[in-house]
Amino acid sequence: MKLISFSAIKGGVGKTTLAFNYGEWLAKQGQSVLFVDLDHQCNLTQTYQIYTSEDTVANIFLGKGNVAVHSIKENISLIAGSMNLDWIEASLEHNTNKYMLLYMWLQDHCEEYQLAQYDYVIFDCRPDFSIATRNAVAVSHSIISPIIPSDFGYLAKFNIEEKLEDFKASAINFQTRESYVTAELFFVANMIKNNTNSSRELLARLENEPNLIGIIPNKELFNRSTLDKISIAEMREDETLYCKHKKFFNSIDETFSGIYGRI
Structure with a gap:
């Protein structure tokens, strides 16, 4: 089972999408x-048309109550x-185990919720x-952070790198002096537009970045997929749509195949 966090310090970068x-x-x-x-905005949850305040991820951090694992479709659960997660986080500020609550829940409930059946857990x-976010990072094998071509888009890369290094330095086993945080940080250049200065500048800056694992073009099909509640993988099965946007669909498939092989 591989655990992956999709994380960014900047909003509007297409992380959930x-x-x-x-x-x-x-x-x-x-x-x-x-x-x-x-994410307390629950955009991913609502993409799957689940609207509930019961048995949510909140109970993982409250340390009580049931947590429902919703079976969405073949191979996908949620x-x-x-x-309420934002105020729950605020209430945990003085909890000495606040960054390891997810880690402990996963260990304690692995058999109960049959978590070992999943090949991937995506946070x-x-x-x-x-x-x-730190709880997710603490249990993850990989972190994928999207970067977009904007005035502050590239700076967000250094922001998350710095915060991750600080977290690694503080979350240590005091006997071995080794960090509990072992996730590797990867970047995806997202919303890249052809023939725009901002996109060219971002790609030039990332040219020698060894942990750049994908480039996603700016395409309305991709950007609206969560709003329209249909994934690119499902759209690809529409023969008419695939023929119309064949180059785009093939590029996404190639990019995701590369990410799969890398992490």
Whole structure:
């Protein structure tokens, strides 16, 4: 089982859209995927038309109550997000185990919720480095962070790198002096437009970045997929749509295949 966090310190970078489409692509490849929505806006949860305040991810952090694992479709399940997660995080500020609550829950409930059946667990994090985000980072094998071509888009790369290094330095086993945080950070250049200065500048800056694992073109089909509640992987099965946008669909498939091979 591989655990992946989709995280960014900046909002509006397409994090949830990327997480949703990559998870859906994995499912089409026969991989079993569990989504965990850690963003209190619950956009990923609502993409799957789940609207509930019961048995959500909130109970993981409250340390009590049931957590429902919703079976969405073949190869895809979801633990719903909670709009109360922001105030729950605030209430945990003085909890000495606040960054390891998800780690402990996964260990304690692995058999109860049959978590070992999943090939991938994908955490959709909120656009900050909050308690919930740090919990996801602490258990993840990989972190995927989208970067967009904007005035502050590239700076967000250094922001998350710095916060991750600080977190690694503080979350250590005091006997071995080794960090509990072992996730590798990867970047995806997202919303890239052809023939625009901002996109060319971003790609030039990332040219020698060894952990750049994908480039996603700016395409309305991709950007609206969560709003329209249909993934790129599902759209691809529409023969008419595929023929019309063949180059785009093939580029996404190639990009996701590359990410799959890298992480």
